[in-house]
Structure formats: structure tokens, C-alpha cells
Amino acid sequence: MDMKNAGSPGHGRLPDPVTAATAVVDARGIVTGWSTGAQRLLGYASEDVLGRPAAGLLGRGAGSPVDFSSAREEWRGTPPLRHRDGHDVEAEVRAYPSLDREGGAQWIVLATPSRQGPPRPPPRPYEAGASTEEAFAQCHLPVMIYDVELRAVRGSAGAVRALALTERQMRGRRVTDILPPHMCTKVEEGMRRVFDTGRPEQFEVRGRPHPEAHGRYWAVTVSPVRNTAGDVHQVQLIALDITELHLARERLALLNDVSAQVGSTLDVTHTAQEMADLAVGRLADFISVDLSDSLLRGFEPRPSGEGSIGLCRVAQQSVLPGVPESLVQPGDVDYYPASSPPARCLLTGRSSLHSTLDEAIGGWQAVDPERAAKVRSFGIHSIMVVPLRARGITLGVAVLVRHRRRHPFDDDDLLLAQEIAARTAVAVDNARRFTRERTTALALQRSLLPQRIADQDAVEVAHRYLPARSQAGLGGDWFDVIPLSGARVALVVGDVVGHGLRASATMGRLRTAVRTLADVDLPPDELLVHLDDLITRLRTEEGTTADSELDIVTDLIATCLYVVYDPVSRRCTAAAAGHPPPTVVTPDGTAAFVELSAGPPLGMGGLPFEAVEWEVPRGSLLALYTDGLIEAAEHDLDKGMALLLQRLEQPAHSLGAMCDDLVQTLLPAQPSDDVALLLARTRALEPGRVATWDLSSDPAAVAGARGEVSRRLADWGLDEAAFTTELIVSELVTNAIRYGGPPVQLRLIRGTALICEVTDSSSTAPHLRRARMLDEGGRGLMLVAQLADRWGTRHLPGGKAIWAEIGVPDGQP
Numbered sequence: 154m155d156m157k158n159a160g161s162p163g164h165g166r167l168p169d170p171v172t173a174a175t176a177v178v179d180a181r182g183i184v185t186g187w188s189t190g191a192q193r194l195l196g197y198a199s200e201d202v203l204g205r206p207a208a209g210l211l212g213r214g215a216g217s218p219v220d221f222s223s224a225r226e227e228w229r230g231t232p233p234l235r236h237r238d239g240h241d242v243e244a245e246v247r248a249y250p251s252l253d254r255e256g257g258a259q260w261i262v263l264a265t266p267s268r269q270g271p272p273r274p275p276p277r278p279y280e281a282g283a284s285t286e287e288a289f290a291q292c293h294l295p296v297m298i299y300d301v302e303l304r305a306v307r308g309s310a311g312a313v314r315a316l317a318l319t320e321r322q323m324r325g326r327r328v329t330d331i332l333p334p335h336m337c338t339k340v341e342e343g344m345r346r347v348f349d350t351g352r353p354e355q356f357e358v359r360g361r362p363h364p365e366a367h368g369r370y371w372a373v374t375v376s377p378v379r380n381t382a383g384d385v386h387q388v389q390l391i392a393l394d395i396t397e398l399h400l401a402r403e404r405l406a407l408l409n410d411v412s413a414q415v416g417s418t419l420d421v422t423h424t425a426q427e428m429a430d431l432a433v434g435r436l437a438d439f440i441s442v443d444l445s446d447s448l449l450r451g452f453e454p455r456p457s458g459e460g461s462i463g464l465c466r467v468a469q470q471s472v473l474p475g476v477p478e479s480l481v482q483p484g485d486v487d488y489y490p491a492s493s494p495p496a497r498c499l500l501t502g503r504s505s506l507h508s509t510l511d512e513a514i515g516g517w518q519a520v521d522p523e524r525a526a527k528v529r530s531f532g533i534h535s536i537m538v539v540p541l542r543a544r545g546i547t548l549g550v551a552v553l554v555r556h557r558r559r560h561p562f563d564d565d566d567l568l569l570a571q572e573i574a575a576r577t578a579v580a581v582d583n584a585r586r587f588t589r590e591r592t593t594a595l596a597l598q599r600s601l602l603p604q605r606i607a608d609q610d611a612v613e614v615a616h617r618y619l620p621a622r623s624q625a626g627l628g629g630d631w632f633d634v635i636p637l638s639g640a641r642v643a644l645v646v647g648d649v650v651g652h653g654l655r656a657s658a659t660m661g662r663l664r665t666a667v668r669t670l671a672d673v674d675l676p677p678d679e680l681l682v683h684l685d686d687l688i689t690r691l692r693t694e695e696g697t698t699a700d701s702e703l704d705i706v707t708d709l710i711a712t713c714l715y716v717v718y719d720p721v722s723r724r725c726t727a728a729a730a731g732h733p734p735p736t737v738v739t740p741d742g743t744a745a746f747v748e749l750s751a752g753p754p755l756g757m758g759g760l761p762f763e764a765v766e767w768e769v770p771r772g773s774l775l776a777l778y779t780d781g782l783i784e785a786a787e788h789d790l791d792k793g794m795a796l797l798l799q800r801l802e803q804p805a806h807s808l809g810a811m812c813d814d815l816v817q818t819l820l821p822a823q824p825s826d827d828v829a830l831l832l833a834r835t836r837a838l839e840p841g842r843v844a845t846w847d848l849s850s851d852p853a854a855v856a857g858a859r860g861e862v863s864r865r866l867a868d869w870g871l872d873e874a875a876f877t878t879e880l881i882v883s884e885l886v887t888n889a890i891r892y893g894g895p896p897v898q899l900r901l902i903r904g905t906a907l908i909c910e911v912t913d914s915s916s917t918a919p920h921l922r923r924a925r926m927l928d929e930g931g932r933g934l935m936l937v938a939q940l941a942d943r944w945g946t947r948h949l950p951g952g953k954a955i956w957a958e959i960g961v962p963d964g965q966p
Contacts, residue, residue: 174265175401175565178207178248180258186568190397194244194264196237199564207262210235231267243267249405253575255542261408261572263401290320295392298378303327303344306387315392317363336360340390343375347388351377357395367560370399404569407435411573416580419587421448422483425468428551428577433470436569437537437553437562439478442468442577443487443495444541444549448585461488462496464549472557478531480523493517494538495550502547504539504574506567535561539574543582551577595620601661606634610904611642611720612775612833615808617816619828621652621781628827629656629711630779631664635671638947638956640720640838640904643671646732646777646829647713650754659691663711663755674947677715677728678764681755684713685730688756710756714777720838721902723771728764730755733783733794736801738774744801746794771837774808776801781826782819793819808832842869842903848886850895858886858899862909869903874959877940878907881957884933885911888919888955906942907959914952 174194177186184207187199195210202210211232228248233241244264253259289296292309295316300306304327308320316323316331328344329337336358343354354375361368371392378387415427425442433440443464463486469479481487489496494505494513507514509528514536518525527533537553551574555562562570599618606614614634621628629649637643645667649656666687670680692709712732718725727735727747731754738744750763769775776797783793800818805811812830820828844865848854859879866875882899889897893913902908919934937944941957 174244174263174397175404175568176202176207176262176264177251177568178260178262179253182207184210185253185259188565188568189563190401190565191264194266195234195242201237234264249408251408251572251576253572255545255575261405263405265398297323297390299328299344299388299390301348301386303341305331312392315362315366315394317366332362333360340373340375343373344388344390347375347377348385351379351385353377357399369394370396400565403435404565407431407569408572408576411576415577416583419584421581421584421588422467424577424580424584425549426470426483428573429468429470432553432570432573434472436566436573437555438557439471439473439476439533439554440469441466441479441487441552442541442549443552444581446486448548448581449588461490462499463488464495464499467549478527478533478554478556480527489550490517490520493521494536495552498538498540498550499547502540502542504537504567504571506562506564507536507538508561509534509536531556537562537567537570539567539570541574541578541581543575543578546582548578548581548585597657601657601664602631603633607636608905609634609636609642610640610836610838611636611718612644612835613808614644614831614833615812616832617812617828617830619781619816619820619824621824621827628652628781629660630781630827630829631660632777632829632831633664633667634831634833635668637671637717638674638908638945638954639900639910640902640908642718642720642833644716644718644775644777644831644833645713646779646831647711648732648779648781648827648829650710650712652827659688659709659711662691663687663713667713667715672945674945676764677717677726678762680715681713681728681730681752681762684711685755685758685760685762689758692756710754712754712780716775716777718769718775718833718835720836721843723769723835723837724766725769725775726764726766728752728762730762733778733780736776736797737769738776738801739770740772742802742804744798746798769835771835773835774801775833775835777831777833779827779829781824781828782815782830784826785819785821785824787821808834838902838904844901846899848890848897848899850890850897852887852890854890854897855883855886859883862899862901865901866907871903871907871961874907874961878909878959881909881937881940881959882911884937885909885955885957888933889913889915892917892919893952905961907961908956909959910954910956912949912952912954916948916953918946918948918953919955 174191175186175188176184176191179185184202184205187197187202192198197210211234227250230246231243232246234244236242244266247263249261249263251259251261289307289309293311294309295311295314296309297305297312298307304325305323308316308323312323313320318331323331328340332340339356339358343356347354355373357370357372359368359370372395374391376389376391377385378389380386410431411428414431416424417427418424421444425444429440429442444467446463446465449465449467466479466481466483466485466487469476469483471478494507494517498505505513518528533554533556535555539551539553541548541551551570553562553570602618606616612634616632618630618632629647629651631647633643633645635643635645647660647663647667649659649663663684666684667680670683675683688709688711711730713730714727714732714735715729716725716727716735727749729749730752732751734746734749734751736744736746747765747767749765752762753760778797783797784790785793788796796819797815800815801811803814805814812832815830816828844861846858846861848858859882862878862882863875866872866878871878886897886899889911893915895914898912900910900912902910937957940959942960944955944957947954947956
């Protein structure tokens with residue numbers, strides 16, 4: 154606000170509270186709200202000023218017009234205001250920034266007259282007979298004189314009017330004979346202190362000055378009256394009605410509390426409940442907040458059809474325990490007839506103020522007898538219906554009710570309720586938008602994680618994934634279980650540093666890359682080198698700038714742990730890139746971390762990774778996890794790792810139950826980081842399920858190999874698979890003898906599938922090619938690819954292995 158010629162009063166002094174005026178001005182400087190106090194101060198009725206520029210209410214000498222669009226903080230000043238009859242009113246003005254129900258900027262303006270009041274007319278010539286006694290008797294302010302016994306000596310015309318007693322009736326009576334007890338005690342104690350100290354006293358009291366009056370707020374000043382000797386022989390009491398100012402301060406305090414406390418979380422239901430909790434008791438006796446059901450799922454409300462309107466009760470509060478005024482509980486749907494004020498409010502977006510005697514409320518009660526019974530039972534007499542609107546969309550309806558307070562709602566109360574609803578609606582809409590974005594992103598993130606774990610013979614697995622509960626709750630944690638050749642399995646966990654959609658998308662790309670590299674059967678350390686190169690390229694292509702408010706990253710960096718377990722040899726090989734080490738729990742229940750070099754995180758570029766190999770007893774438990782499981786606000790990393798070992802050593806009836814125990818024990822109710830947890834119980838293939846033959850380089854060995862395979866399949870009861878297996882063995886052994894080098898070895902593994910492996914010393918991998926019609930060779934691998942479920946090549950330190958998986962008929966042992 155720009156008031157070039159306006160002075161600024163001291164910040165510590167309140168304006169004179171004789172008459173308080175409240176107005177609302179939008180960012181264009183147009184008056185949109187006008188209180189009864191403003192009408193009393195300037196003489197304009199609300200219909201005379203609403204829609205007019207506020208600058209037209211400034212008096213002479215006010216300088217440049219008020220610029221309501223430029224200021225962003227509280228403003229104070231003393232510009233002269235123009236009364237309707239033309240004279241200037243000197244006033245102290247305070248303007249407070251606010252939001253309208255559409256979320257737009259506006260100002261709440263509070264004005265009180267300056268102490269000097271309006272310009273006085275020229276003094277009249279002295280009239281004979283005028284005296285100070287007559288001036289005192291005619292004083293419009295409530296002024297009383299009390300003697301040392303605290304009995305009334307004199308009373309002004311204002312006191313006569315306020316107390317509804319004549320001056321003769323007041324004389325000789327104490328305050329306790331006139332005012333209610335709670336007011337008397339404070340007033341008489343103040344008068345006694347003035348008699349004792351000789352210093353004036355100021356305090357506020359609340360009450361009714363006589364039984365027929367309404368409760369008011371009074372600013373009381375008690376001053377000493379001294380005789381010629383300087384002794385205090387009487388006290389003067391002046392009472393100013395500050396009800397309007399007190400109510401204005403209460404409204405501003407409530408608005409400040411709403412701004413500070415409503416919307417503390419990005420949760421639609423919690424935000425609405427915060428509004429109800431703050432406003433009950435301070436504005437209304439009962440409040441209900443109903444929203445469109447689609448808002449709870451993050452979507453904008455749809456236009457309502459004809460007939461009754463159903464809204465979801467998301468919040469309610471009452472001055473009575475248990476909220477007995479309500480017909481429904483939070484989470485239930487409340488239905489409003491099409492002609493009811495809430496239904497009209499939702500359709501039109503306009504608020505309304507009602508008495509229970511109004512025709513609109515009467516018609517509502519006629520078609521809703523259950524609600525009518527509540528109105529009669531609790532003595533409800535005044536109702537406000539206010540829309541929750543944000544960005545031009547009506548999100549729901551708030552109904553405010555009075556039954557304990559005797560005074561009905563007035564226009565100022567409606568204006569305050571609209572302000573509260575407007576601020577709440579913005580917070581609710583922010584929560585809705587966040588809910589929608591987070592739900593969408595979580596669906597994307599979960600779609601990138603494994604939907605089901607593939608069947609394999611090496612391990613029994615259980616897993617858990619928990620997204621963070623923070624605003625940027627999306628993360629880049631992931632896990633995977635990848636079947637490998639030779640009945641082996643790869644266990645993977647990883648974590649992309651940061652949160653947001655970018656982290657989730659990067660996680661999906663890394664998981665896909667890991668699966669691709671795993672199919673090539675790269676060793677763990679070599680696989681991490683390729684992942685490191687991939688992230689380095691991604692960072693170069695994408696840069697490090699966050700794409701949205703939900704993307705919180707400083708750079709593209711990830712950690713990963715890659716473990717390969719072989720159920721035939723019962724050996725594990727693992728490598729890590731900046732990731733916490735895996736935990737092994739042996740069958741006797743002892744848990745320990747694997748001594749594994751952590752290695753640099755992925756994305757550092759050009760640094761080596763180290764693989765570690767160890768033997769795992771049958772039935773051991775492998776635990777892979779991300780750092781979110783062991784790092785929390787409640788404990789540091791070392792304590793988290795100690796807790797993990799402690800809980801892993803506790804017996805559990807299943808891996809799933811152990812996962813749940815770890816999550817509940819190590820994590821807070823609202824984890825601040827994503828968590829991926831993968832538990833794997835190792836299995837071992839019995840020696841009788843694995844057959845190995847060393848073959849010579851003579852092509853005649855092919856026939857012998859087929860015979861050995863046929864006999865072993867008969868022992869395993871897999872006669873039906875003999876023909877297919879013999880063909881595949883014949884082709885793979887022939888290929889190894891013809892194109893590979895000695896030694897040549899054939900291995901047959903009986904698991905959920907029948908695995909045939911042929912190894913030789915050559916590092917040259919075979920590949921499929923299309924044989925021409927007259928070619929004598931080149932069809933062997935094509936035949937293997939057609940007969941086997943899967944096939945491939947695995948590079949070994951001393952050569953390669955060509956393998957093929959053959960499906961076992963259902964029902965075979």
C-alpha cells in the first residue's frame with residue numbers, strides 16, 4: 154500500500170478503541186466488504202460503498218491514491234477519511250494482507266478514530282450559567298465518581314444510559330450493588346489500588362452492565378481526584394465500550410492462527426480438521442466440512458447432477474463432547490437436498506447467512522426430518538454456509554452453527570468465515586494436487602519394481618518396499634531377483650540418490666540395465682563397471698537440474714549391491730558400489746555383515762570395484778537392504794546396523810514375518826527415506842540332482858554322452874524329456890568338440906527345469922546364423938533355440954559354457 158502523505162503511528166500503541174471499523178479491499182483497490190462499525194464511522198451503508206474504489210473514501214490532503222496492489226506486508230498510517238456528510242475523519246488505519254476465497258490477494262483494513270476526533274466547529278460565545286457541573290452531567294461517556302468508601306458520588310449521562318439507572322439511583326451505591334460479581338471484583342480492586350498508590354489504573358472487563366443488556370467489552374480507566382492538599386479523596390472511573398475493537402482483534406487473531414496452523418500437512422482430511430478445530434468455540438459452536446469424494450483421491454470435483462448432492466464428511470468439531478450435533482461420522486457421505494443451502498452453495502459458489510426461521514432452512518427441515526430434530530434438540534438458531542473455493546473451483550462446503558452463543562451470526566462473522574474458508578481451500582487444494590501427483594508417481598515407481606518374483610531353485614525370497622512419507626516421497630530404491638544360468642540367482646538392491654520423478658525414472662533405467670547385463674552373465678564387479686559407465690553417460694545427457702518441485706537431487710549418483718548365489722557349489726560372489734554390506738545369518742542363528750569393500754558409488758566414473766566370494770551353508774539367510782532401513786532420526790548408522798543384526802538373530806516363522814518385524818522395529822511411523830528390503834533363504838541342490846561328465850575331443854564321444862544322459866534321465870524319471878534333451882546335448886557337445894578346445898565337460902542339473910551345460914576352453918561364443926539350403930552345417934544352434942526354453946553362453950575364467958534349459962513335464966518329481 155502506498156500512502157505518500159500518511160504518517161505512521163508507533164507500533165506499540167493501539168488506536169483509540171471507541172469505534173472500530175472493518176473493511177475488505179481487493180488488489181484493484183475495490184471495496185468488497187463493509188462492516189457495521191465502518192458504517193457508523195463514515196456514515197456509508199454497505200450498498201453505498203461495495204464495488205467502489207477505496208480511494209474515494211479518502212479525505213482532503215490524503216495525497217496519492219492508495220495502491221493496494223503493491224504492498225505485501227502489514228501497513229499502518231493516519232490518512233484522513235471522508236465522512237458521508239463531507240467532513241474529514243482523522244483515523245488510525247491498519248491494513249493486513251489476506252487471501253480471498255479464490256486465492257487472490259486482498260486487504261483487511263481496520264480503522265479507529267484518532268483521539269483528537271473530527272475538526273471542531275468554532276466555539277460559541279460564552280453563555281451565562283454554563284458550568285463544569287453541567288458539562289459533567291451531560292457527558293456522553295460513562296463517567297462515575299466514587300468516594301473513599303467506594304460509593305458512587307456522581308454519574309454522567311453516559312453512565313445513566315449504560316447502567317439503565319438514574320443518577321439519584323446510583324448515588325451512595327457500591328459497584329457490587331450495580332454490576333455482576335465478576336466485574337465488581339476487578340473494578341473495586343482497581344479503585345482501591347488507586348486510593349493506595351495515587352496512580353491511575355487501566356484494565357479491561359467483560360460483562361453486561363444491566364440484566365437486559367448484551368455482554369460487552371469495556372476499557373476501564375480509574376484516575377485519582379485530589380483535593381487542594383493533594384490527597385486522593387475520590388476516584389474517577391471512565392468506561393469505554395471496546396466491543397467492536399475486541400471482536401476485530403479476535404477475528405484477526407483467528408485469521409492469523411488459520412494462516413499459521415491450517416495446512417501444516419499435505420493431507421486433505423487433516424487440513425480440513427485443522428480449520429474446524431480452530432474455528433469452533435471462537436466463531437461457531439459446531440462446524441462440519443464436506444468435500445467432494447474425488448478430492449480424497451487427488452482429482453478435481455466434477456459438476457454435480459440433479460437431485461440431492463452427496464459429499465464426504467472429512468472434518469467436524471463441536472463445543473460439546475462427542476460432536477452430538479452431527480448426523481454422520483467422518484468418512485461417511487452426507488446427502489443434501491437440491492434445494493438446501495449447502496447444495497445451492499456448492500452449485501453457485503456463494504455463501505449465505507441464515508436464521509432457522511428462514512424459508513430456506515424451513516424447507517430444508519421439511520424434507521430432512523432427522524436434521525430438523527437435531528435443530529430442535531440443540532436449539533440451533535443461526536447458520537452460515539460457506540463454500541471452499543480455490544482457483545475458481547468449489548471443492549466443498551463448510552456449515553457453521555450457533556446454539557450455545559445467544560447472538561446470531563452477523564455480516565462480519567460471515568466475512569470472517571469466508572476468509573477462513575478461502576485460506577483453508579487453498580491448503581486443501583494444495584494437498585489434493587500433492588496427493589494426485591504423489592499417487593501417480595508412486596504408481597509409476599511401483600510399476601518399475603518387480604511385480605512377481607520368477608521361480609528359481611537357488612533361494613526362497615521375501616521383500617518389502619516402503620516409499621518415504623515426506624513431501625518428495627518418491628525415491629530411487631529398488632530390488633530384484635534375477636534367475637541366471639546353471640540354477641544360479643542374482644540378488645540386487647540399489648538406491649538412486651535424491652527423491653522425485655527423476656530418481657524413480659533413473660531407478661527404472663538402472664534396473665533394466667542390470668537385468669540386461671545379468672543375462673550376459675557378467676561377474677558382479679564387471680557388471681558394476683558397466684553400470685557406472687551408464688550413469689556417467691546419463692548425467693552427461695541430462696545434466697543435474699531438477700525438473701520440478703518434487704525432484705530433489707544434487708547430482709546423478711546411485712549405490713548398488715549385486716550378489717550371485719550358486720546352489721550347486723553353495724558359494725556367493727558379491728560386489729558393492731557405495732552400498733551397505735549384505736548380512737548373512739547362518740543356520741545356528743548367528744548374524745554378521747559380510748566383509749565387503751564398499752567401493753565408490755555409481756557415477757563417480759573410472760574407479761574399480763572389488764568382488765568377494767565365500768561359501769554359504771545350506772539354509773543360511775541373506776539380507777540385502779538400502780540405507781533407509783538402518784538410518785533414521787531415532788538412531789545413527791552404527792546403532793541401526795546393530796539393531797539389524799539383533800533382529801535378524803530373532804527366530805521367525807516365515808521370511809515375510811521377519812520382513813515385517815524389521816520394518817516395524819527399525820523404522821519410524823513416518824520414514825523420511827525410501828526402504829528396499831530383500832531376504833533370501835539359500836537352498837542347495839543335492840549331489841544326486843547334478844551329473845557331470847568329462848568328455849574327450851573325439852567326435853565319437855557324442856554318442857557316449859547321449860547314452861549317459863539317457864540313463865540319467867531314466868533314473869530321474871524324466872523319460873519324456875529324453876528325446877529333446879539328447880538332441881540338445883548332441884548339438885552342444887558336437888559344437889564344443891568341433892569349434893572349442895579341450896577339456897570338454899557336460900553337466901546336467903535337475904531343478905524346476907532341466908539344465909544342460911557344455912563347457913570348453915575356447916572363449917569364442919557361438920551365435921545363430923541362417924543356413925542356406927545346400928549348407929551342411931549351421932543348423933545346430935537354431936535347433937537348440939527351437940527346442941529349449943532358454944539358452945545362452947556364459948564366459949568363464951578358462952573358457953565358456955553353452956547352456957540350455959528344458960521344461961520338465963508337469964507332475965514329474
